[in-house]
Structure formats: C-alpha cells, structure tokens
Amino acid sequence: MKSYYRLMLGQKSVHASDCLAANCVGTDFGIHQDLTGQLPEEWRDFNQKFIPVYLEAWPDKSKVAAGLACGAIWTVSKGMQQGDVVLCPDGNGNYRVGEIAGPYYYAAGEMLPHRRPVTWREQxxxxxxxxxxxxxxxxxxxxxxxxxKYATEIETLLAGTPLPPITVNDETIEDVATFAMEKHLEFFLVQNWAYTELGKQYDIYEEDGELLGQQYPSDTGPLDILAISKDRKTLLVVELKKGRASDVVVGQILRYMGYVQDALAEPDQSVRGVIIALEDDQRLKRALSMVPSIDFFRYAISFKLLKGGEE
Structure with missing residues (x-):
C-alpha cells in the first residue's frame, strides 16, 4: 500500500529547487557519515544508536530534538518505500509532487546528503x-x-476532481462530525495555547524558536501535543479525543506517555497526560479516576454573528 509524506527540503524550503534539479529528496541534521548498512527495519533501533551521535554533534540540543531529527533521517532514508509519494513545499505556496524511485544513497559534501532518488511530476x-x-x-x-490518512484527498487533487465528503476509515471513531471538528481544534489550540488554562503552567515544546511539540512522532503514532512545564520538570502529553471510543483514547495516551518517559524524559523529569473532549464523558472520567497522572478537560466553543460594520 502506497504511503504519502509531506517533506521539507531544508528550512523554509531553501533546497527545494536544488532537489528538483537533482531528482532527489534528502536530510542532513549534522550526521555526516554514510548510513548504508546502518538503517535497521525499525526506527527505534536507529534512534537508539544515533541519538547519542546527534547529541555529540549538537550538545546543546535536547533528547526531544534529537529524537525528532533521527526519526526524520530514518524515515526519509529507510522508512519511505519505493513508490511512496512525497509532497514538498516549493516556498511559493505550492507543493511539488514526487515518487520515491530508489534506495538510500549518501552524497558526501552535498546539501541534504542522506538522499533518495525521486521522480518528480510536472503537476x-x-x-x-x-x-x-x-x-x-x-x-x-x-x-x-x-x-x-489524506490519501483519498491527495489523489483527488492530483486527478483534478472535486473533493469528496468527510470519510473516516477508522473503526474506533464513534462520531465522525466530532472527529472532523477536533482535527481543527488541535491547530486552534496550538495557535492560542498561551490563552488556555494549560498555557498558564506549560509551554508547547520548542527549541531554538522552532515548535517541536505538535504531532511529535512516537513508536505508536504521533502525539497531538507535547508540552513542558515552565520549570522544565514535567513533560505533558495532550491528546484530543477526536470522537474515538473512551477506552481507545485512554490506552493511546498511556502508550504515548510510556514512550515519552522511556525515550525523551531526562532523569529529573516526570510525565503527565491530558485528554481533551467536546462533551463530558462519564466512561472516560471513570477510567481516569484510576490514573492520577492524566487529567480530563472539556472544551466549549462559542461564537457570535456581527452585522456588517459592527465590531
């Protein structure tokens, strides 16, 4: 089955035109060695070996940043399969579309040296x-x-046909309308974090001015939001219920918290979780009553209509 990826070609797509000319995509992150023969089937094994290498090259970086960098190197170098599709921003509001055409190779001394050959489409x-x-x-x-997860929409856009209605191919989703709305909530929450109750105590994880804590990858899927307390002592996993069954979302956040504790937390850091849902959920609250490290928040939406000219 074909997979689809959004891939940045350098900060602010600075290497996009070069990659288009060279028919490739790639990564860098300061690990300047040929990875041929060093790309295991599991990204966790790669991260375990190369996070120390990354931190040696970048001693001021955190394990969170190191995990993200090494995960990106592995995904591009090994995780993407031949025939997978990449959408790469060109810096002008458009995405160039390419198909992975071959295995990893190392371009020593070149920009983005950890590369994959790509066949670019004209569209x-x-x-x-x-x-x-x-x-x-x-x-x-x-x-x-x-x-x-957006494969249907992407192929529809590439075919130039109208977008289909909302569909969800996930049997754990109980409420499709809530799922769709809470996909938007995640980005609204990120943009308005400082004004929320959570924003009083936590900051969304960032490093060197770059936001790292939205959709942070883990070995069981991406975390909706990874935050850190203002005293840097607690890592917070925030998960939106997104219309899923209560038991599913509780199990998911516990797996995420376990990953953060094992792979990202420093020895002096603890890990907590927050589940956010649209409606009061008795089943969810009952389950969380036995897990004191996870809090439940309910969100409310309000809006008003303004007649033209009114403020």
Whole structure:
C-alpha cells in the first residue's frame, strides 16, 4: 500500500529547487557519515544508536530534538518505500509532487546528503486547494510528516476532481462530525495555547524558536501535543479525543506517555497526560479516576454573528 509524506527540503524550503534539479529528496541534521548498512527495519533501533551521535554533534540540543531529527533521517532514508509519494513545499505556496524511485544513497559534501532518488511530476498542488485538515497537517512542524490518512484527498487533487465528503476509515471513531471538528481544534489550540488554562503552567515544546511539540512522532503514532512545564520538570502529553471510543483514547495516551518517559524524559523529569473532549464523558472520567497522572478537560466553543460594520 502506497504511503504519502509531506517533506521539507531544508528550512523554509531553501533546497527545494536544488532537489528538483537533482531528482532527489534528502536530510542532513549534522550526521555526516554514510548510513548504508546502518538503517535497521525499525526506527527505534536507529534512534537508539544515533541519538547519542546527534547529541555529540549538537550538545546543546535536547533528547526531544534529537529524537525528532533521527526519526526524520530514518524515515526519509529507510522508512519511505519505493513508490511512496512525497509532497514538498516549493516556498511559493505550492507543493511539488514526487515518487520515491530508489534506495538510500549518501552524497558526501552535498546539501541534504542522506538522499533518495525521486521522480518528480510536472503537476503541483496548491495549498489553497487543500481541505483545512490537510492544509493544517502539511503545515505541521518537523521535517517530515506522514499524511497517508489524506490519501483519498491527495489523489483527488492530483486527478483534478472535486473533493469528496468527510470519510473516516477508522473503526474506533464513534462520531465522525466530532472527529472532523477536533482535527481543527488541535491547530486552534496550538495557535492560542498561551490563552488556555494549560498555557498558564506549560509551554508547547520548542527549541531554538522552532515548535517541536505538535504531532511529535512516537513508536505508536504521533502525539497531538507535547508540552513542558515552565520549570522544565514535567513533560505533558495532550491528546484530543477526536470522537474515538473512551477506552481507545485512554490506552493511546498511556502508550504515548510510556514512550515519552522511556525515550525523551531526562532523569529529573516526570510525565503527565491530558485528554481533551467536546462533551463530558462519564466512561472516560471513570477510567481516569484510576490514573492520577492524566487529567480530563472539556472544551466549549462559542461564537457570535456581527452585522456588517459592527465590531
């Protein structure tokens, strides 16, 4: 089955034109060695070996940043399969579309030396043509993000046909309308974090001015939001219920918290969780009553109509 990825070609797509000319995509992150024969089947094994290498090259970076960098290197170098599709911003509001055409190779001394050959298509996808959900996902943080969940929409855009109605191919989703709304909530929450109750105590994880804590990858899927307390002592995993069954979302956040504790937390840091849902959920609250490290928040939406000219 074909997978789809959004891939940044350097900060602010600075290497996009070079990659188009060289028929490749790639990563860097300061690990300047040929990785041929050093790309295991599991990214966790790669991270375990190369996070120390990354931190030696960048001693001021955190394990959170190191995990994101090494995960991106592995995904581009090994995780993407031949035939997978990449959407790469060109810096002008459009996405160039390519197909992975071969295995990893190392281009010593070149920009983005950890490379994959790509066959670029002539057509582009305009950001303004995407649905809000796909636009938000392709605009998320990080070098690479898996956007396979939007495969139908992407292929529809490439075919030049109208977008289909909302569909969800996930049996754990109980409420499709709530799922769709809460996909937007994630990005609203990120943009307005400082004004929320959580924003009083926590900051969304960032490093060197770059936001790292939205859709942070883990070995069981991406965390909606990874935050850190203002005293840097607590890492917070924030998960939106997104219309899923209560038992599913509790199990998911516990797995995420376990990953953060094992792979990202420093020895003096603890890990907590927050689940956010649209409605009061008795089943969810009952389950969380036995897990004191996870809090439950309910959100409310309000709006008003203003007649033309009114403020």
């Amino acid at each position: 582009t996808v305009a950001r303004e043509e995407m649905s809000d959900a796909l636009r938000n996902s392709t605009g998320s943080i990080g070098t690479v993000s898996n956007i396979t």
